[in-house]
Amino acid sequence: MKPPAFAYHDPQTVEEACQLMSTLDNARLLAGGQSMMPMLNMRFVMPDHLVDLGRVSALSAIEERPGALRIGAMTRQRDLEYSPLVRARCPLLADAIQWVGHRQTRNRGTIGGSLCQLDPSAELPSVCAALDATLTVQSARGTRTLAFADFPAGYMTPSIEPDELLTHVELPDWPAGHGHGFVEFARRHGDYAVVLAAALLAVDAAGRITRASVTLGGIGPAPVRVGAVEQALVGQVASATLFRGATEACRSIEAMEDVHAPASYRQQLAVVMSRRALEAALASIGSPASSTGAAAH
Amino acid sequence: MTQKMAITLDVNGTGHEIRVEPRKTLCDALRADCGLTGTNVGCEHGVCGACTVLMDGVPVRSCLMFAVQAQGKALRTVEGLSTGGKLHALQQAFTDNHALQCGFCTSGFLMLAAGTLEQQPDIDDESLREVLSSNLCRCTGYQNILRAVRQVRDAGKAGAR
Numbered sequence: 001m002k003p004p005a006f007a008y009h010d011p012q013t014v015e016e017a018c019q020l021m022s023t024l025d026n027a028r029l030l031a032g033g034q035s036m037m038p039m040l041n042m043r044f045v046m047p048d049h050l051v052d053l054g055r056v057s058a059l060s061a062i063e064e065r066p067g068a069l070r071i072g073a074m075t076r077q078r079d080l081e082y083s084p085l086v087r088a089r090c091p092l093l094a095d096a097i098q099w100v101g102h103r104q105t106r107n108r109g110t111i112g113g114s115l116c117q118l119d120p121s122a123e124l125p126s127v128c129a130a131l132d133a134t135l136t137v138q139s140a141r142g143t144r145t146l147a148f149a150d151f152p153a154g155y156m157t158p159s160i161e162p163d164e165l166l167t168h169v170e171l172p173d174w175p176a177g178h179g180h181g182f183v184e185f186a187r188r189h190g191d192y193a194v195v196l197a198a199a200l201l202a203v204d205a206a207g208r209i210t211r212a213s214v215t216l217g218g219i220g221p222a223p224v225r226v227g228a229v230e231q232a233l234v235g236q237v238a239s240a241t242l243f244r245g246a247t248e249a250c251r252s253i254e255a256m257e258d259v260h261a262p263a264s265y266r267q268q269l270a271v272v273m274s275r276r277a278l279e280a281a282l283a284s285i286g287s288p289a290s291s292t293g294a295a296a297h
Numbered sequence: 298m299t300q301k302m303a304i305t306l307d308v309n310g311t312g313h314e315i316r317v318e319p320r321k322t323l324c325d326a327l328r329a330d331c332g333l334t335g336t337n338v339g340c341e342h343g344v345c346g347a348c349t350v351l352m353d354g355v356p357v358r359s360c361l362m363f364a365v366q367a368q369g370k371a372l373r374t375v376e377g378l379s380t381g382g383k384l385h386a387l388q389q390a391f392t393d394n395h396a397l398q399c400g401f402c403t404s405g406f407l408m409l410a411a412g413t414l415e416q417q418p419d420i421d422d423e424s425l426r427e428v429l430s431s432n433l434c435r436c437t438g439y440q441n442i443l444r445a446v447r448q449v450r451d452a453g454k455a456g457a458r
């Protein structure tokens with residue numbers, strides 16, 4: 001249970017980090033370490049070089065951009081949790097962050113680390129899927145941006161090259177007063193979810209849904225946007241009955257099966273969690289972020 | 298074996314000049330190189346919380362970071378809680394409420410509770426329960442641990458060191 005030997009690098013700038021990643025063989029990036037350190041301790045990963053981003057201060061910032069919130073990849077989950085800007089501009093993220101690990105792990109864990117780890121049951125990738133986030137990655141070869149929908153290449157595999165690093169993520173605004181809900185079912189609070197759901201709703205003055213986003217985590221190899229549910233909601237007047245009918249579509253999503261739960265159990269959870277997320281979203285319309293979904297544990 | 302690095306760890310206000318391999322975790326460096334064995338090493342993969350210490354005032358799991366990453370940070374361990382032979386209010390409350398049996402998890406719980414009460418002296422019962430749920434006690438002393446921490450919170454003694 002001790003990490004393997006490696007050469008340690010602690011660059012101060014993104015450019016230095018990119019330079020290191022472009023020249024070193026078998027190098028891995030270290031962000032907050034809350035998943036990487038267990039993997040090193042258990043020797044699931046054996047890098048020859050570890051490039052620690054902990055001293056690259058330019059990667060830790062929460063900034064307002066026109067139409068979006070821009071978050072540096074090394075921003076600690078704790079800083080997201082306590083940010084008034086996140087609560088005001090991106091309440092879904094404020095809801096979700098309460099579910100990420102525990103206080104000690106949020107003090108170290110980063111948004112970029114979680115996104116690149118890309119665990120299908122993790123909260124932050126599903127938030128990015130729900131919001132149609134845009135990611136920016138950089139290498140010595142240049143910079144590119146990609147939609148979150150194109151980010152997962154497979155189970156726990158982001159579509160970024162070994163010499164690239166995620167620098168920041170942009171979370172597009174939803175209209176002021178929109179509804180947001182985040183719920184999950186886990187065996188214990190702080191564990192990875194068996195199934196989680198994120199929902200966003202915008203409604204007009206008559207209560208008619210003008211825009212909907214429904215995302216499930218923990219069911220497929222990457223977060224799943226449930227287009228069938230979204231389409232069934234738009235144009236309808238929001239209500240518990242509407243949600244109950246629409247979320248039945250989640251039962252036919254192809255689901256993972258593992259030691260924690262069979263596929264049919266996850267499909268059942270997908271129906272229930274997406275309904276609860278929508279109900280929480282509807283209840284939150286017009287009010288700022290609150291912790292939702294406490295019923296799930 | 299890789300080249301050792303010379304670093305200084307600031308633990309409980311004292312500088313420890315040590316030489317460690319970069320792969321040495323903070324908890325191992327605290328115990329083996331600084332001689333501070335109050336911090337326990339449990340699961341070594343961030344599940345049990347026994348190795349919790351305070352870094353720049355907030356609780357972190359010292360098995361989930363390397364000693365070289367803690368350079369320039371203010372660390373606090375269980376050895377720093379008592380002052381002048383007098384137990385910290387939390388230590389006294391743990392004793393009074395039988396909040397430990399074997400004691401292996403205790404230093405981690407104490408540092409978690411100390412960091413939490415310093416940040417949120419008026420934390421409510423439900424949040425406290427959630428915070429403490431991050432650490433494992435296999436003697437199942439959870440209720441007594443909760444009781445001890447609540448007692449200190451209610452007495453407003455968290456800052457008294």
